Amino acid sequence: MSSHENSFQPAQFLLLVGVPVASALLLVQCLRWHCPRWLRAGRKPDRQEEPVPDPTPLPEDESPHQYPPAVLSEMAAFYQELHTPTQGQTVTRQLMHKLLVFSAREVDHRGGCLILRDMGISLLIPPGAVAVGRQERVSLILVWDLLDGPSLSQTQALVSPVVACGPHGASFLKPCTLTFKHCAQMPSHARTYSSNTNLLDTKDWKALGKSGVHTSLDECRIQLSHFSLYTCVLEAPSGQEACKWLQLAMFCSPLAPGQTHLQLRVYFLNNTPCALQWALTNEQPHGGRLRGPCQLFDFTGARGDQCLKLKYISEGWENVDDSSCQVVPHLHIWHGKCPFRSFCFRRKAANENEDCSALTNEIIVTMHTFQDGLETKYMEILRFQASEEESWAAPPPVSQPPPCNRLPPELFEQLKMLLEPNSITGNDWRRLASHLGLCGMKIRFLSCQRSPAAAILELFEEQNGSLQELHYLMTLMERLDCASAIQNYLGSPAQVRVGTWENQDLELELDV
Structure with missing residues (x-):
C-alpha cells in the first residue's frame, strides 16, 4: 500500500466511526429533551369526549398521567397555600396537578365555620374547640381528582365528593362537624370512608363506624376527632338493589x-x-x-x-x-x-x-x-x-349596568316556600310555569323534581328575568304575598315593563 493511500486511512476511519457515534449522541439528546413532554401528555381521550380540558376525568380504560415525584420545597409550598387564610373566599386552583376548591381561616376559642360556596360542603369548629389564647389555621378542601378517591368494586358507587380537612391530623378540645351532600337513594346504604393520610400521600381508605356519623336523606354529617380525608360510598346489602x-x-x-x-x-x-x-x-x-x-x-x-x-x-x-x-x-x-x-x-x-x-x-x-x-x-x-x-352576542352598553339574572338567596328561599305548596286552583309554581311559557308536559315533569318551585325560579333566572318582571308576574297571578316579598327587596314602587313576557294568556293544565 502506498504512502498516499496510508495518509487517508485516519480520515476514512473517522467517517466510518465518528458519524454513527455522533448520530447516536444526537438521538439520545433528542429523547432526553422530548420524553418529559411525552410523559406529561399522556394518552388522548377518545373522540366522543373532545375537546376535553383538564380536569376532565379519565375514561375507565385509561391509565393516569405520570408526574415526576414532588420535592420537599414543592410540597411545603402546596400545603402553605392551602392553609393560608382566604378571607372568607372560596378559591378554585390547580396545585400539584390537582384541581382543588378550598377555603382557609384562623380560628380561636370562639370557634368558626368554613363553607365552600355553591358546593354544599361546610366545616364547623364549635366554641371551646380551641384553647383560650390560641389561634389555629384550618382549611376545608374539595378534591376534584378521582385518583384520590377509594378503589371501588363493580357493586360500589361513589355518591359524594372527596373532602379533606386540614391540617392533617389536627385535633381539638371538642369534636368538629364536617357536612357534605350525597346522592344515595337509600341513606342507610351510604357508608362513610376515611383515609388517615396527607393529601399528597398514597391514600388508605377505610370504612368508618356508625359512631359520630349521621346520614340524612341527602347529607352526611361526621363528628371529627381529628382532621383527614373523607368521602361516602354506596354499598347495598346483599340481595338489595343499589x-x-x-x-x-x-x-x-x-x-x-x-x-x-x-x-x-x-x-x-x-x-x-x-x-x-x-x-x-x-x-x-x-x-x-x-x-x-x-x-x-x-x-x-x-x-x-x-x-x-x-x-x-x-x-x-x-x-x-x-x-x-x-x-x-x-x-x-x-x-x-x-x-x-x-x-x-x-x-x-x-x-x-x-x-x-x-x-x-x-x-x-x-x-x-x-x-x-x-x-x-x-x-x-x-x-x-x-x-x-x-x-x-354583545356586551351591554357601558352606560347601563349588566343585567343580574340571580335572585337574592334569601328572597329565592322565601318565594320557594310560598310557591311550593300545591293549591286547589293551581295558583302556585304551576301558574308561574305557565306564564313563563312551559307546556303541560314540562309542568308534569317539574312536578317530579325534588323542589318544583326552586326549578321554576331557576328557569326564571336563566331567562335573565328581573325583580320588576317577577313582581309584575306575581301581581298578575294575584299572589300578593309573593309580590310583597319582592317589593321589600325593590325598596320602591316597582317599575314593571308591561308586555315583556309572552304567553301570558296560556291556559294552565291542572292534570299534573
Whole structure:
C-alpha cells in the first residue's frame, strides 16, 4: 500500500466511526429533551369526549398521567397555600396537578365555620374547640381528582365528593362537624370512608363506624376527632338493589349570527352541588352555558350502560355525527366520573342556492336517555332550545349596568316556600310555569323534581328575568304575598315593563 493511500486511512476511519457515534449522541439528546413532554401528555381521550380540558376525568380504560415525584420545597409550598387564610373566599386552583376548591381561616376559642360556596360542603369548629389564647389555621378542601378517591368494586358507587380537612391530623378540645351532600337513594346504604393520610400521600381508605356519623336523606354529617380525608360510598346489602340519584345537565355555547355548527354536551353527574359546579368549571374554556334546569333521574348498579338517543331535530338542522345514539359505560357513571357525550348539529339549506346561515336562528332538540335494555322506561330531555340572543352576542352598553339574572338567596328561599305548596286552583309554581311559557308536559315533569318551585325560579333566572318582571308576574297571578316579598327587596314602587313576557294568556293544565 502506498504512502498516499496510508495518509487517508485516519480520515476514512473517522467517517466510518465518528458519524454513527455522533448520530447516536444526537438521538439520545433528542429523547432526553422530548420524553418529559411525552410523559406529561399522556394518552388522548377518545373522540366522543373532545375537546376535553383538564380536569376532565379519565375514561375507565385509561391509565393516569405520570408526574415526576414532588420535592420537599414543592410540597411545603402546596400545603402553605392551602392553609393560608382566604378571607372568607372560596378559591378554585390547580396545585400539584390537582384541581382543588378550598377555603382557609384562623380560628380561636370562639370557634368558626368554613363553607365552600355553591358546593354544599361546610366545616364547623364549635366554641371551646380551641384553647383560650390560641389561634389555629384550618382549611376545608374539595378534591376534584378521582385518583384520590377509594378503589371501588363493580357493586360500589361513589355518591359524594372527596373532602379533606386540614391540617392533617389536627385535633381539638371538642369534636368538629364536617357536612357534605350525597346522592344515595337509600341513606342507610351510604357508608362513610376515611383515609388517615396527607393529601399528597398514597391514600388508605377505610370504612368508618356508625359512631359520630349521621346520614340524612341527602347529607352526611361526621363528628371529627381529628382532621383527614373523607368521602361516602354506596354499598347495598346483599340481595338489595343499589340506586343513586343523577342529574343530567346540558351545555352549549349560544348561537351567533352566521354560525353553521352547534355542539351540545350532555353530562351525567351525581346529584350533588359540587358535581354540577365541576361541569360548569369544565365548560368555561369552551364558553358553554347550562341550558335550563338539571333533570333528575335514578341510576341503578344492576343494569346496563346508559344510552342517549336523538329523537328529533327542528327543521333546518341536521346531525353531523354518524350515529343518533351514544352510550356511556355503566361504571363511568356508577363510579362518579362525571362523563358526558356530545352531539354536533349543522344548519342545512333548503336548496343549493340558499344561504344556510340565514335559514333559522334557533334549534330545538329532543332526546331520550335510558339504561340499556330498558328503552321503554326512558326519560325525555324536554325540548332543548338554543337561539341567537343579543345579550349573549354583545356586551351591554357601558352606560347601563349588566343585567343580574340571580335572585337574592334569601328572597329565592322565601318565594320557594310560598310557591311550593300545591293549591286547589293551581295558583302556585304551576301558574308561574305557565306564564313563563312551559307546556303541560314540562309542568308534569317539574312536578317530579325534588323542589318544583326552586326549578321554576331557576328557569326564571336563566331567562335573565328581573325583580320588576317577577313582581309584575306575581301581581298578575294575584299572589300578593309573593309580590310583597319582592317589593321589600325593590325598596320602591316597582317599575314593571308591561308586555315583556309572552304567553301570558296560556291556559294552565291542572292534570299534573
